[in-house]
Amino acid sequence: MLCGNALWAATIRQDDVTLEVTLTPEKVELARDVQMHLTLTAPVGTEASFPASLADRLEGFALEGSYHGETVTEGGQERQSLFVRLRPIPGADLYRIAPFAVTYGEGRWLATKPMVLPLAEEDRTATGIDVTVKKMWVWPRPQTLLRYLGYAVAGALALCGAWFLFRWIRRRVRLARMAPRERALLELKELLERHLPQHGKVKEFYVELTRIVRRYIERRYRVRAPEQTTEEFLHEATRHPSFTPDTLSRLTAFLTSADMVKFAGITATEETITGSTDAARQYIENEKTVTDAP
Numbered sequence: 357m358l359c360g361n362a363l364w365a366a367t368i369r370q371d372d373v374t375l376e377v378t379l380t381p382e383k384v385e386l387a388r389d390v391q392m393h394l395t396l397t398a399p400v401g402t403e404a405s406f407p408a409s410l411a412d413r414l415e416g417f418a419l420e421g422s423y424h425g426e427t428v429t430e431g432g433q434e435r436q437s438l439f440v441r442l443r444p445i446p447g448a449d450l451y452r453i454a455p456f457a458v459t460y461g462e463g464r465w466l467a468t469k470p471m472v473l474p475l476a477e478e479d480r481t482a483t484g485i486d487v488t489v490k491k492m493w494v495w496p497r498p499q500t501l502l503r504y505l506g507y508a509v510a511g512a513l514a515l516c517g518a519w520f521l522f523r524w525i526r527r528r529v530r531l532a533r534m535a536p537r538e539r540a541l542l543e544l545k546e547l548l549e550r551h552l553p554q555h556g557k558v559k560e561f562y563v564e565l566t567r568i569v570r571r572y573i574e575r576r577y578r579v580r581a582p583e584q585t586t587e588e589f590l591h592e593a594t595r596h597p598s599f600t601p602d603t604l605s606r607l608t609a610f611l612t613s614a615d616m617v618k619f620a621g622i623t624a625t626e627e628t629i630t631g632s633t634d635a636a637r638q639y640i641e642n643e644k645t646v647t648d649a650p
Contacts, residue, residue, distance in 0.1 A: 364473070370466045373398045375458055377468060383476045384444045384451045389420060390473065392440040396458055397433050404460035406438045413456045416448030451475065540572035540640045548633070558624050562617045562632070569610070569636050586611045603639075610635045 364382035368375045376395040384390065398404040411419045425437030444451060450472065457467040496504070531539055547568065552561035570589070573579055577598050584592065590608055593599045599607075613632060616622040624632075 366468065366471070368466060368468060371461075371464070373402070373404060373458075373460050373464075373466055375466055375468070377471070379453075379471065379473065382473065384416075384473045385476045385478075386444050386446050388444075390417065390442040390444065392442060392453070394438040394440070396436045396438075398460055400429060400432055400434050402434075402460055404434075404436065404458060406436070406458055407456050410440060410453075410456060413454040414442065414452075415454065416445055416451035417442040417453070418445055419443075536572055536575040537640055539575070540568055541637070543568045543571075544633075544637060544640070553624075553626070553629050558629065559618055561629070562614045562624070565632060565636055566611060566614045566618075569607075569639065572640055586615055606635065606639055610639065 364379040366377045368377075374395075374397040376393075376397075378393040378395075380391045380393075381388070394406060396404055396406060406424075407413075409419075410422070420441040420443045422438060422440040425439060427437075428435045442453075452473075453468075453471040455468050455470055457465040459465045531542075534542065544565075547561070547564050552558070552564070577596065579589070579592065579596065590604070590611070593604055593607065610632065613628075617624045617628075
């Protein structure tokens with residue numbers, strides 16, 4: 357049931373639940389916010405609640421803020437309060453609060469009727485007042501800027517990750533399509549571009565250099581060269597029909613000299629490093645097998 361002045365106050369009852377709505381003042385004054393006070397009374401134990409937000413129920417008003425008052429229990433009734441502050445928007449055609457509902461019990465609800473407030477006489481007849489709303493830049497809060505910055509950094513990292521993944525996949529596909537000799541020469545070129553000896557990493561250079569040769573042999577002859585010691589590999593190679601005596605001789609000299617640097621602590625000079633590199637390149641470029649011979 358609706359009673360009182362519908363422009364500024366209303367009381368609605370249903371079952372044992374009562375909703376009281378009060379608007380102050382009863383007429384809209386552009387220089388003054390409208391205060392809306394909601395009081396919801398229900399029997400103790402009955403779950404009753406206000407709408408989560410009234411922003412979408414306003415026409416001609418802007419929601420400036422709201423807060424809940426203290427809940428009071430008296431005479432078996434529980435009374436809740438909600439205070440809402442509404443700012444009139446200058447130049448609006450209508451100042452109206454559309455119907456909204458409070459919920460209670462299990463799926464029950466109680467709704468208001470539309471509430472329309474008239475504009476005060478002095479504001480209606482006032483002249484010379486510019487009510488044009490002008491756009492104005494307002495800097496976001498620091499928390500908002502930090503959040504946007506986090507989004508930007510995360511997006512940049514995701515793009516970088518996608519780009520590197522794309523390049524890695526493209527490289528893997530390219531390598532898989534290469535012939536063993538072409539791939540080994542590319543790996544040797546990339547190793548030399550790292551300039552490991554110039555940075556004092558001679559042992560690491562020799563490890564990578566012998567791996568390139570061993571991987572080349574594995575890909576071409578299906579010999580598990582990378583997983584064998586030099587002695588094991590040479591022993592198996594002597595029984596493999598694909599290796600000529602000249603090939604075995606050059607491989608033995610190359611791998612043995614590399615092992616002296618990697619494991620025996622022999623210091624490699626610039627001339628030694630150049631010689632080992634040339635030996636690896638010449639073997640890969642000029643290596644012939646028994647089946648290759650005319």
